[in-house]
Amino acid sequence: MPNLFRKWFKYNLLKSQISLLLFxxxxxxxxxxxxxxxxYNTSKSVLQEQLNDPQQQMLQISMNFIDEVINESNRIATEVALDDHVYEFLTSNEQNSYENITGIYKMLSSFINNSSIIKSIYVYDMNRGSFVTIPHGYSATxxxxxxxxxxxxxxxxxxxMMIVKKRDVPEGAKNSGSEITLFRKILIHGKxxxxxxxxxxEEKLFAKINPPTLTSLDSTRFIMDEQKRNP
Structure with a gap:
């Protein structure tokens, strides 16, 4: 009987030890x-923040650059709108006089030549549907x-007074495809x-967002604060 009890005790003890060990x-x-x-999650989060910092900095720099370009282009558009030759073009009965058109050409050419990001400038007469543009010239209709x-x-x-938008350029135009264009009103006596x-x-406007190693990307990111763009 004692042997049987001893065996039973050893068996239960071993079983308990195995269960405890397993637990x-x-x-x-x-x-x-x-x-x-x-x-892992903590390290991943820290690493992601470290990776995002340069991207966020680059994005902020790009946004600041775009802001500067838009503000400078808007300033130039304002100067064009207030130019005496443009006023004459929009109000004169003989709007295509050689002297006046030449004056507009020189003024527009000066702005383009002194800017690394302006491709072309158009002036449009809404009443007569005519244009003076660089580089296309004068068009009566x-x-x-x-x-x-x-x-x-x-x-x-x-x-x-002003908006900026991406627009389609029709086939047959000198630069067909698309353009990023700033449009500004010309008001004369409030009209x-x-x-x-x-x-x-476009390639220079987004140069800081799309560095040379990313120029093969098809998509273009254009960030705009509508409220800031419409004074």
Whole structure:
């Protein structure tokens, strides 16, 4: 009888030890797993923040650069709108006089030549549908100026003085495809008489967002604060 009790005791003791060992093994495994997952997530979060910092800085620099370009282009558009030759072009009965058109050419050419980001500038007479542009020249009607589909932007301006938008350029125009264009109203005695359109060099406008190693990307990121763009 004592031998039977001893065997029973040893069996239960061994069984308890195995159960305890199994319990401890599972517990330690779960603790290690939880710690590992927590450490991984923490490390991943820290690494992601470190990776995002340069991108956020680059994005902020790019946004600041775009702001500067838009503000400078808007200043130039304002100067064009206030130019005496442009006033004469929009109000004179003989708007295509050689002297006046030449004056507008020189003024527009000066702005383009002194800017690394302006591609071309258009001045549009809303009443007569005529244009003076660099580099296209003078056009008496829309029929003789291929890139004239944008003139309906006047309806979008309404109470705004200026907007910036990406637009399609029709086939047959010198730069067909698309343009990033700043449009500004020309007001004479408080009346909406014309438009200044400044076409920007897209590759330079987004150069800081799309560095040389990313130029093969098809998409272009254009960030705009509508409230800041419409003084």
């Amino acid at each position: 401890l093994t599972i517990t330690i495994f779960l603790i290690i797993l939880i710690v590992s997952i927590t450490s 829309k029929k003789t100026f291929v890139d004239s589909q944008w003139t309906d932007v006047a309806d979008e301006l309404k109470d705004k 909406f008489k014309g438009l200044v359109a400044i076409n920007l060099k």
